[in-house]
Amino acid sequence: MNSRILVVDDDPALAEMIGIVLQGEGFEPHFCADGSQALDAFHSVVPDLVLLDLMLPGMDGIEVCSLIRAESGTPIIMLTAKSDTTDVVKGLESGADDYMVKPFNPKELVARIRTRLRPVPVESPASLQIGDLVVDAAGHEVKRGDQSINLTPLEFDLLLALASKPSQVFTREMLLEQVWGYHYKADTRLVNVHVQRLRAKVEDDPDNPRIVMTVRGVGYRAGAAG
Amino acid sequence: MAARFEMNEVGWRSWGSWRRLTRQLRRSWRSSLQFRTVAITVVASGAAIGLVGVYMSVSVGNDLFQSRLTQVQVDSNRATTAAQAILDSSDAADRVQVQTLLESARTSISAASSSRLVAVFRVPGQESSTVAPQDSSTFGTSTEVISPELRNAVQDDADGQYWQSVTLASDDGSTIPGIVVGSQIAVPVAGKYELYIGYSLADAESTLLFVQRTLGGAGLALIVLIGAVTWIVVRFVVSPIQVAAETSQKLASGDLGVRIPEKGEDVIATLARSFNGMADSLQSQIKELADLSEVQQRFVSDVSHELRTPLTTIRLAGDLLYDQRATFPPATERTAELLHTQVERFELLLADLLEISRYDAGSVELESEPTNLVHLAEDVIDGMRSLGDSKGSDIRMVAPGGHLAAEVDPRRVRRIVNNLIGNAIEHGEGKPIVVSVDSNESAVALSVRDYGMGMTQAEITHVFDRFWRADPSRKRTIGGTGLGLAISLEDAAAHRGWLQVWSSPGAGSCFRLTLPRATGVTLTVSPNPLPPADAESPGYVSPHAEPRRDHHA
Numbered sequence: 119m120n121s122r123i124l125v126v127d128d129d130p131a132l133a134e135m136i137g138i139v140l141q142g143e144g145f146e147p148h149f150c151a152d153g154s155q156a157l158d159a160f161h162s163v164v165p166d167l168v169l170l171d172l173m174l175p176g177m178d179g180i181e182v183c184s185l186i187r188a189e190s191g192t193p194i195i196m197l198t199a200k201s202d203t204t205d206v207v208k209g210l211e212s213g214a215d216d217y218m219v220k221p222f223n224p225k226e227l228v229a230r231i232r233t234r235l236r237p238v239p240v241e242s243p244a245s246l247q248i249g250d251l252v253v254d255a256a257g258h259e260v261k262r263g264d265q266s267i268n269l270t271p272l273e274f275d276l277l278l279a280l281a282s283k284p285s286q287v288f289t290r291e292m293l294l295e296q297v298w299g300y301h302y303k304a305d306t307r308l309v310n311v312h313v314q315r316l317r318a319k320v321e322d323d324p325d326n327p328r329i330v331m332t333v334r335g336v337g338y339r340a341g342a343a344g
Numbered sequence: 345m346a347a348r349f350e351m352n353e354v355g356w357r358s359w360g361s362w363r364r365l366t367r368q369l370r371r372s373w374r375s376s377l378q379f380r381t382v383a384i385t386v387v388a389s390g391a392a393i394g395l396v397g398v399y400m401s402v403s404v405g406n407d408l409f410q411s412r413l414t415q416v417q418v419d420s421n422r423a424t425t426a427a428q429a430i431l432d433s434s435d436a437a438d439r440v441q442v443q444t445l446l447e448s449a450r451t452s453i454s455a456a457s458s459s460r461l462v463a464v465f466r467v468p469g470q471e472s473s474t475v476a477p478q479d480s481s482t483f484g485t486s487t488e489v490i491s492p493e494l495r496n497a498v499q500d501d502a503d504g505q506y507w508q509s510v511t512l513a514s515d516d517g518s519t520i521p522g523i524v525v526g527s528q529i530a531v532p533v534a535g536k537y538e539l540y541i542g543y544s545l546a547d548a549e550s551t552l553l554f555v556q557r558t559l560g561g562a563g564l565a566l567i568v569l570i571g572a573v574t575w576i577v578v579r580f581v582v583s584p585i586q587v588a589a590e591t592s593q594k595l596a597s598g599d600l601g602v603r604i605p606e607k608g609e610d611v612i613a614t615l616a617r618s619f620n621g622m623a624d625s626l627q628s629q630i631k632e633l634a635d636l637s638e639v640q641q642r643f644v645s646d647v648s649h650e651l652r653t654p655l656t657t658i659r660l661a662g663d664l665l666y667d668q669r670a671t672f673p674p675a676t677e678r679t680a681e682l683l684h685t686q687v688e689r690f691e692l693l694l695a696d697l698l699e700i701s702r703y704d705a706g707s708v709e710l711e712s713e714p715t716n717l718v719h720l721a722e723d724v725i726d727g728m729r730s731l732g733d734s735k736g737s738d739i740r741m742v743a744p745g746g747h748l749a750a751e752v753d754p755r756r757v758r759r760i761v762n763n764l765i766g767n768a769i770e771h772g773e774g775k776p777i778v779v780s781v782d783s784n785e786s787a788v789a790l791s792v793r794d795y796g797m798g799m800t801q802a803e804i805t806h807v808f809d810r811f812w813r814a815d816p817s818r819k820r821t822i823g824g825t826g827l828g829l830a831i832s833l834e835d836a837a838a839h840r841g842w843l844q845v846w847s848s849p850g851a852g853s854c855f856r857l858t859l860p861r862a863t864g865v866t867l868t869v870s871p872n873p874l875p876p877a878d879a880e881s882p883g884y885v886s887p888h889a890e891p892r893r894d895h896h897a
Binding site (some may be wrong): 199281 | 559656661691694
């Protein structure tokens, strides 16, 4: 079955062109040109991934992003004409998994979509321990005791990457490569923002993290099991 | 020795405080118009009042003395005449009688002249007489104040009356001014006698003293009053001027909203009104300019953003065609290739334009983190090596220092280094390129040296200009946007660093980037030399360049 991709963009030419590229790669694109209708389109299409423009008529892309994120962990890639720090960080904080700055080329677009649809497989045992959490790699589930914690696929990948090598310190660049699929220097803010989002869900006290530990000046590592 | 030392200490201290005082006075004199005006007024009016006071005191003193003298002369004349009358009417013949007579004459003189001080001396040069009474004086110790000159004058003139100002000793030992009046009297049988009557001027003097004291007090009060009035008046005039001065200073330092309060219709109010008018027009003009500049910058930024969406479509379309170019006929294939490369170039240009507009808008923030400049340079060199090889340039790295981390924005520094090495490859004519990194305690420096065609002095002055090209006929092989060095200069300036160039036509160029190791440090000296150590000809060094842009705060 082809992956369904919802393209939310108000520029008809760009949307059509993205559609052509996606079809050429075997995806099934659906379109929505208005921010206020994006959530309805999301419900009717039930996409595997959303490409979301930041500047939309009707409703701001950032708002659309948080609405979708509120009910689903479906991967969201933002398309933005602004590479300005505040817009990017705002988009990521509202729940986008990744972002692409216009203009981008088709290969890059497809590569990012594929990474998000088929997360990099982590060779790991079926069940891992990180802090007081149990990560079930096969079942895509995280539990604290009997309580299940709801993570987006990206957050799960991030946690799994850390948990699979508990003794290793991951630099932001390593995480970018392993979780986001970047093979070159990319924006490390992606990692920072998503670590914050992950901590907000899994830590008892996000200001005093015990699961995702910061190693100052280097990066992150998993908290001790126990 | 110790005591002496201490004295010196005290001396120095008081000297120091004196100097401090004079310094403070001098400063007040220079800085305060009010102080200066009051001081001049007080000194000038003080001098005038002093002169008037002295004149008045002297003339009052003279007048008192003259009137007293006249009175004294009349008085003594009367007393002498009365005494002479007593003497003349007497028939005394023997010594005792004469003595008694003279005593009674003296008593009468004392009574008539109301003076206790009476002296009687027998005129010398007469034949001695046994009857003649002895010289006598009630002047006491003050007898010698009767000068020989006075005595001579009296002795020589039997009818004249002579006077002299003297200083008399009072009972309590103090001295008081006085007058001695002398004349001759004839004593029956005994012959001619000099008669001296002393008058005290104590009363007159106390009157004079009182007058002087009153004058002094009044003068002093007047000076204080004049000072106070001047101070108040000057304050009235100066304080609006002070307000105006402070306001214009604030205006000059950029606070465009300040105004002088306008009160009344006088010249000060006119000054305030015209000043405020000037400030209004200045403010509106600056605001207009700022708005215009802001509009322009936002326009550039908006245009760049708006261009991005259609450019993305073009990019996607172009790449799609490019990927399928093998299936096209040759002309179309070449078209697809050109489209692909030119869209890429357009994209770079747009990105650079956007970066420059961000700098122009002043919305650039550094994301500094500890960065190893040597590693960063090695990274960039690795990335550029294939390009260098394609042009035949071997890129070498020399790093005597710079291995410790510096607090810089790695993305921007990487962009600068990329740019410098790219330029070196472009203009290096296939000769080696040397990248040297060094550091001192406060700065890190990175120099990129090529041995290519170099630049003339005129070219150096434009090398950081936007869209400037050394030689329009030169073929571009790497395809820069023409904004690279302008952005690099901005990047360096954002770090409060330097980007300078040395060049010599035919001998190559050396670009030197110097950055402070920590934020907030001011650069004074760069660890790398410029001109480079291996420079054979003097060449030209760029002046310390600042980014060229319309600056508005």
